[in-house]
Amino acid sequence: MPIDLLMPQLSPTMTEGRLAKWLKSPGDAIKAGDVVAEVETDKATMEVEASEDGVIHQFVAELGTDLPVGTPIAVLAKKGETVPADYQPKVKAAPKAEAVSAPAAAAAAAPAAAAPVAAPVVLAAPVLPVLNTASVAPVAAAPKGGRVVASPLAKRLAAQQGLDLSRVVGSGPRGRVVAKDLQNAPRGGSANVVVRRPDSVEKLTPMRKAIAARLTQSKQTVPHFYLKVRADMAAALEFRKQLNAHYEARSEKVKVSVNDLIIKASALALAQYPAANAAWNTDSVVQFGNVDISVAVSIEGGLITPIVANADQKSLGAISTEMKTLAAAARANQLKPEQYTGGSFSISNLGMYGIEEFAAIINPPQAAILAVGAADELERVALTLSVDHRVIDGALGAELLGAIKANLENPVGLVL
Amino acid sequence: MQQYDVVVIGSGPGGYVAAIRASQLGLKVAIVERAEMGGVCLNWGCIPTKALLKAAELKRAVAHAADFGLKVKDEGLDFAKIIGRSRDVAAQLSKGISFLMKKNKIEVIKGEAKFKTDKVLEVAGVGEVGFGHAIIATGARAKQIPGVLEADGKHIWTAREAMVPAELPATLLIIVGGAIGVEFASFYAALGCQVTLCEAQHRIVPAEDEEISALLHKALEKEGMKILINAKVANLKATKTGVSADINGKAESFDRAILAIGVVGNVEGLNLPTPQMGHSGKASGGMVVEKGAIVVNDYYQTGVPHLYAIGDVAGAPWLAHVASHEGVIAAEHIAHTLGKGAKPHPMDYTNIPGCTYCTPQVASTGYTEAAAKEAGHKVKVGRFNYQANGKALAMGEPVGLVKVIFDEATGALLGAHIIGAEATEMISTFVLGRSMEAVEADFLHACLPHPTLSEMIGEAVLNSEGRALNA
Numbered sequence: 001m002p003i004d005l006l007m008p009q010l011s012p013t014m015t016e017g018r019l020a021k022w023l024k025s026p027g028d029a030i031k032a033g034d035v036v037a038e039v040e041t042d043k044a045t046m047e048v049e050a051s052e053d054g055v056i057h058q059f060v061a062e063l064g065t066d067l068p069v070g071t072p073i074a075v076l077a078k079k080g081e082t083v084p085a086d087y088q089p090k091v092k093a094a095p096k097a098e099a100v101s102a103p104a105a106a107a108a109a110a111p112a113a114a115a116p117v118a119a120p121v122v123l124a125a126p127v128l129p130v131l132n133t134a135s136v137a138p139v140a141a142a143p144k145g146g147r148v149v150a151s152p153l154a155k156r157l158a159a160q161q162g163l164d165l166s167r168v169v170g171s172g173p174r175g176r177v178v179a180k181d182l183q184n185a186p187r188g189g190s191a192n193v194v195v196r197r198p199d200s201v202e203k204l205t206p207m208r209k210a211i212a213a214r215l216t217q218s219k220q221t222v223p224h225f226y227l228k229v230r231a232d233m234a235a236a237l238e239f240r241k242q243l244n245a246h247y248e249a250r251s252e253k254v255k256v257s258v259n260d261l262i263i264k265a266s267a268l269a270l271a272q273y274p275a276a277n278a279a280w281n282t283d284s285v286v287q288f289g290n291v292d293i294s295v296a297v298s299i300e301g302g303l304i305t306p307i308v309a310n311a312d313q314k315s316l317g318a319i320s321t322e323m324k325t326l327a328a329a330a331r332a333n334q335l336k337p338e339q340y341t342g343g344s345f346s347i348s349n350l351g352m353y354g355i356e357e358f359a360a361i362i363n364p365p366q367a368a369i370l371a372v373g374a375a376d377e378l379e380r381v382a383l384t385l386s387v388d389h390r391v392i393d394g395a396l397g398a399e400l401l402g403a404i405k406a407n408l409e410n411p412v413g414l415v416l
Numbered sequence: 417m418q419q420y421d422v423v424v425i426g427s428g429p430g431g432y433v434a435a436i437r438a439s440q441l442g443l444k445v446a447i448v449e450r451a452e453m454g455g456v457c458l459n460w461g462c463i464p465t466k467a468l469l470k471a472a473e474l475k476r477a478v479a480h481a482a483d484f485g486l487k488v489k490d491e492g493l494d495f496a497k498i499i500g501r502s503r504d505v506a507a508q509l510s511k512g513i514s515f516l517m518k519k520n521k522i523e524v525i526k527g528e529a530k531f532k533t534d535k536v537l538e539v540a541g542v543g544e545v546g547f548g549h550a551i552i553a554t555g556a557r558a559k560q561i562p563g564v565l566e567a568d569g570k571h572i573w574t575a576r577e578a579m580v581p582a583e584l585p586a587t588l589l590i591i592v593g594g595a596i597g598v599e600f601a602s603f604y605a606a607l608g609c610q611v612t613l614c615e616a617q618h619r620i621v622p623a624e625d626e627e628i629s630a631l632l633h634k635a636l637e638k639e640g641m642k643i644l645i646n647a648k649v650a651n652l653k654a655t656k657t658g659v660s661a662d663i664n665g666k667a668e669s670f671d672r673a674i675l676a677i678g679v680v681g682n683v684e685g686l687n688l689p690t691p692q693m694g695h696s697g698k699a700s701g702g703m704v705v706e707k708g709a710i711v712v713n714d715y716y717q718t719g720v721p722h723l724y725a726i727g728d729v730a731g732a733p734w735l736a737h738v739a740s741h742e743g744v745i746a747a748e749h750i751a752h753t754l755g756k757g758a759k760p761h762p763m764d765y766t767n768i769p770g771c772t773y774c775t776p777q778v779a780s781t782g783y784t785e786a787a788a789k790e791a792g793h794k795v796k797v798g799r800f801n802y803q804a805n806g807k808a809l810a811m812g813e814p815v816g817l818v819k820v821i822f823d824e825a826t827g828a829l830l831g832a833h834i835i836g837a838e839a840t841e842m843i844s845t846f847v848l849g850r851s852m853e854a855v856e857a858d859f860l861h862a863c864l865p866h867p868t869l870s871e872m873i874g875e876a877v878l879n880s881e882g883r884a885l886n887a
Contacts, residue, residue: 151853153828160826173761179828179853 002081003052004089005036005074007067010046011337016068017041018206019061026056036074042210043304043340045333050076057083066206150177157182207302218364222280223389226359227397230380231405236261237379239411243316252317258381259295259349260320262372262404264414267291267311269403270345276400277344279365280390286365294343294363295323297330304330305363307343316414347372357382367391370404381408418523420446422750423537423547425529425686428455430727430739431553432513437747438551439520441756446523446547448539452506453513453524455555456728457736459506460576465599467502468579469773472606476775483812493607495584502579530687534720549722549750552710553743554686556679556728564652565591567675571654575600578674585609585671589661591649593620595772597676598632602774605641612670614647614663621772625784625833631817632835635776680708681729689720707731714762715749716742724750733768767850771840776816779843782831782850785821794824796856798880800872802836804887807867813837818876820846827855832876838869845873856881 007017017039024036035047036056054076061073072089148165150158154177158165163182170177204212240256247254270277270291278287291312294305306326308319329335348360349372360371367390373382383404387397407413421443424435432454435447452459471493481488517524527539537545558574560566567574573581578600588604590597593615605611613620613636619629620636620643637643644663652661652673659673688703688710703718704711709731716724724746727739741763748760772778788795802808802816816836823830832846849859859877864870871886878884 152855152858153826153853156826156828156855171761 001078002057002083002087002089003054003076003078004072004092005048005050005076006092007039007061007069007071007073008048009069010039010041010048011043012341013043013210014041014069016066016206017046018066019063019073020045022059022063024056026058028056030054030056030076040206040333042206043337044335048073052076052078054078054081060089148177149175151179153179154182205301207304211302214364215361218362222362222364224359224362224386225389225394225397227385227387227394227401228357229383229401229405231383231408232379233258233375233381233408234379236408236411237375239414243415247317254317254320256316256320257323258351258375259347259372260316260323261408261411261414262347262349262370263293263295263308263311263319263323264314264316265404265407266345266347266370267293267308268407268413269400271312272403273396273400276368276392276396278367278391279344280367280388281365285391288344290344292343292345294340294346294366295326296346296348296360297327299331299333304335304340305343305346306330306335306340346370351375351381357384359384360386362386362388364388368397368400370401417536417544417546418446419546420444420523421547421754422446422549422551422747423448423529423545424551424553425537426455426553426555426682426727426729427453427513427517427524428553428555428727428739429457429736430555430743431455431551432516432743433740434551434553434726434743434747435522436516436520437744438750439522441747441751443747443751443754443756445520446525446545447517448525448527448529448537448545450526450528450540452510453517454506454510455553456557457739458509458513460579462736463509464502464506464579465575465603466773467505468498468603469599469775471498471501472603473775475606480812493584495607496582498607499580528685530685531689532687534689534723548754549724551716551743551746551750552686552688552718552723552725552729553727553739554682554729555739556681556708556734558675559678559680560675561677565649565675565677566652568654571659571671572652572673572675574675581672585658587658587670587672588612589614589649589659589663589668589670589673591652591673591675592616592677593643593645594623594676594678595621595770597674598636598772598774598778600674600676601636601641602639605636605639606775610640610642612642612644612663612668614644614649616647616649618645620645621778623770624772624778624780625819625831626786627819628778628780628817628833628835631815632774632776632778635815635835636774639775679728679734681705681710681731683708683710683729689723715760716746717749733765733770735768735770738763738768764851767847769843769847771843773840776813776836777839778833778835779839780831780833781843781847782829783821784831784833785819788821788823788830793830795830796822796824796880798822798876798878798884800876800879800884800887802869802872805869805872805875807869807871808837810867811837811869818842818872820873820876820880822856822877822880827857829854829856829859836869842870842873845870 019037020040021038024030030050031053032050034050036050037048039046039048057075057077059074061067070092075083075089077083150165157179165177168177168181171181172178240261244255274287277291278285290310292307292309293311294307296303296305308322311319326339344366346363346366346369348369350358351372351374354374357373358371360369362369367388369386371384375381383401385397385401422438422445424431424447427447427449431447435445439445478488478490525539525542525545527542529537529539532538532544535546539545569577575596584607587610590601590611590613593613597613598621601611601613620633621629633643648664650662658669658671660667660669683705703720710718710725710729712718712725712730716726716730718725726742726746728734745760745763748757751757752759767781769779769781785795785797798820800818803814808814813836819833821831829849834842856877859874864874875884875886
């Protein structure tokens with residue numbers, strides 16, 4: 001029997017994956033464990049390994065398509081085996097993905113009951129009634145299948161001038177775009193050219209779907225409230241300078257960032273107020289044993305929150321080094337599921353973009369997220385804590401944020 | 417009174433093609449012709465002169481037969497037979513047009529037409545013909561300047577007399593050196609006539625690329641022709657036995673002279689509904705005639721929108737293939753206004769091939785190098801000489817040049833110019849290339865057949881990129 005290679009479930013929340021790249025070709029002999037393809041999931045780009053030895057008979061899925069877990073993507077022939085021409089690979093029912101990945105610590109405690117809160121519908125149908133993708137009549141050259149009918153010269157001119165040929169109404173035979181159709185394009189005036197800048201429709205990536213689903217659910221179902229303080233960073237900045245000078249003098253390749261200080265300050269505050277290091281779990285509140293800080297990292301196409309586990313127990317140097325490694329892996333789409341799944345508290349820092357202050361959306365099932373702005377001229381930083389009122393009341397939230405502020409303003413505590 | 421959807425006046429390459437296209441589109445069509453079916457092109461232009469030039473070509477071939485190892489005795493020529501064959505070819509084609517009219521169910525009305533109103537034609541000897549739309553395709557005739565350059569039809573010819581003389585003149589003056597003049601010069605020179613070609617401008621075939629002009633000048637002189645550029649011809653007169661003229665102030669005499677100074681549209685006698693005539697053309701002030709040509713729009717509508725004019729009578733370029741193309745567009749536009757078929761695309765006048773069938777042949781399309789630069793293009797020029805082409809050498813035709821002009825920035829083919837054997841056949845590839853807006857890469861990607869003259873197309877393009885393989 002030939003072996004069906006299926007779309008694997010690569011993370012607990014994964015329901016489908018987008019086939020991103022083949023790393024083997026039909027006819028290639030492979031061994032169990034060889035990486036056959038790359039798949040984009042809601043979290044990262046991951047590798048699909050062959051489960052058995054064999055020869056790739058054929059690919060049965062197309063690159064770029066979103067396939068439910070369990071869908072056949074390739075057929076392997078065993079050594080010396082001939083695959084019948086009418087062989088049909090079979091779809092295997094996918095194991096049910098967890099609606100929301102519960103933190104590991106909570107898993108045992110949480111009852112198996114299905115979440116009573118219905119998962120919110122995220123853009124089930126397109127909501128923009130009119131998209132500027134088709135030109136007003138006459139119809140632009142953008143055809144079925146995406147091929148633009150244009151003369152060689154028109155194609156070259158469009159490439160040179162950065163024009164989108166699919167937006168241009170062709171006046172040549174059978175609507176072919178010819179050079180003169182482009183002549184006045186950017187400067188307007190030609191009746192043949194739709195001067196409006198085009199809207200582009202981009203299919204949701206698995207990551208974008210995950211962000212949309214989780215944050216919509218969070219903002220719609222989690223009762224947020226917001227607390228804001230300004231922390232005087234003068235001492236912390238001075239402390240950071242001394243610390244980095246210290247590392248440099250010892251030729252250690254560590255450079256602690258302001259963000260690293262905030263991670264440590266938050267982790268210590270959470271350790272001090274463990275009731276705030278918690279999660280809502282429908283019929284219970286889970287207080288985490290560990291302080292695991294999720295740090296939002298912007299990556300191409302979205303963001304991801306790698307975790308600095310046990311941050312309250314780690315030195316600033318260790319946090320700094322770990323954070324650098326995690327951020328690099330995140331940007332390279334190489335985070336392992338255990339590096340971004342779980343976490344008890346999140347930090348989102350837009351200070352490097354000069355944002356004065358902002359309020360972040362809670363990353364469920366966590367109960368709080370800290371939004372960090374840029375230092376002002378007095379070296380003060382706005383800290384905004386978004387809090388899940390079901391888990392943390394105002395007083396506890398205020399104590400937590402006050403502790404973070406105090407930790408930053410008295411940085412010596414960060415090295416104790 | 418017979419009533420038609422479309423009446424075409426004139427059965428030349430513009431008129432008869434327009435009539436066929438209109439008929440194909442389901443319209444009831446009549447064509448009015450006062451003389452031979454086929455017009456000047458078939459009867460007094462393109463075709464009979466090509467028949468004459470073939471005789472000239474064979475004469476040259478016989479003269480070079482020994483180069484190929486053939487022993488051929490040249491016993492001179494039967495001039496009447498040469499002319500006779502040319503007439504036979506014309507007559508055969510003219511008959512072919514009558515057949516085409518019948519096949520396409522087009523009523524042929526013989527006689528001279530004039531407008532009675534903008535909806536009725538009066539055809540001499542036939543009567544009144546009613547129409548919804550009319551296409552004026554009456555062509556043109558040789559231009560003359562009364563009292564200065566005037567033909568008498570006996571010693572001073574226009575093209576029409578020049579293609580049917582009773583005997584071969586010993587000396588011949590040709591005015592001027594455009595396509596028609598050069599073709600007659602080439603024909604008569606080959607048959608042994610002493611030809612003097614006078615061109616008013618600073619070079620012959622002034623519409624062609626300068627480099628091509630210079631090469632043709634040299635080739636024609638080598639054949640024994642006398643060429644005068646910047647020539648002023650005055651006092652052209654028929655004498656008792658021949659002609660006399662002052663060329664650049666010097667009195668000279670010849671057996672015969674040919675006037676080839678251009679053509680002028682046949683607009684007279686049609687009683688065109690011009691503004692002055694007060695016809696019922698309500699939609700406009702009437703038809704406008706400028707410099708012997710009827711003024712038309714992109715679809716060949718005159719100032720009276722249901723009256724169209726195509727071909728030579730609608731002005732330059734005076735070429736049969738242009739007239740045919742215009743005829744198709746006019747017919748399709750009429751059909752479109754009647755709800756039949758799509759609106760046609762206007763014609764691109766920057767991509768009209770010009771062919772001159774002298775030896776060596778000259779053919780071109782698009783911009784000359786100078787015109788391209790004048791239009792603001794930075795150009796890349798490629799050249800390939802016939803001398804380096806295997807087929808040309810095998811044919812014994814080592815003289816010639818293929819020249820291509822590309823826009824440096826975009827790679828657009830701006831123009832192509834060929835002089836040499838079969839230039840007029842080879843140019844079509846470039847015409848198609850320009851029509852499709854090919855860039856240099858398209859030519860380079862095409863695998864052209866070997867051994868052919870056409871290989872020079874690819875080589876010339878390669879040369880424009882600085883990477884010719886065989887030169």
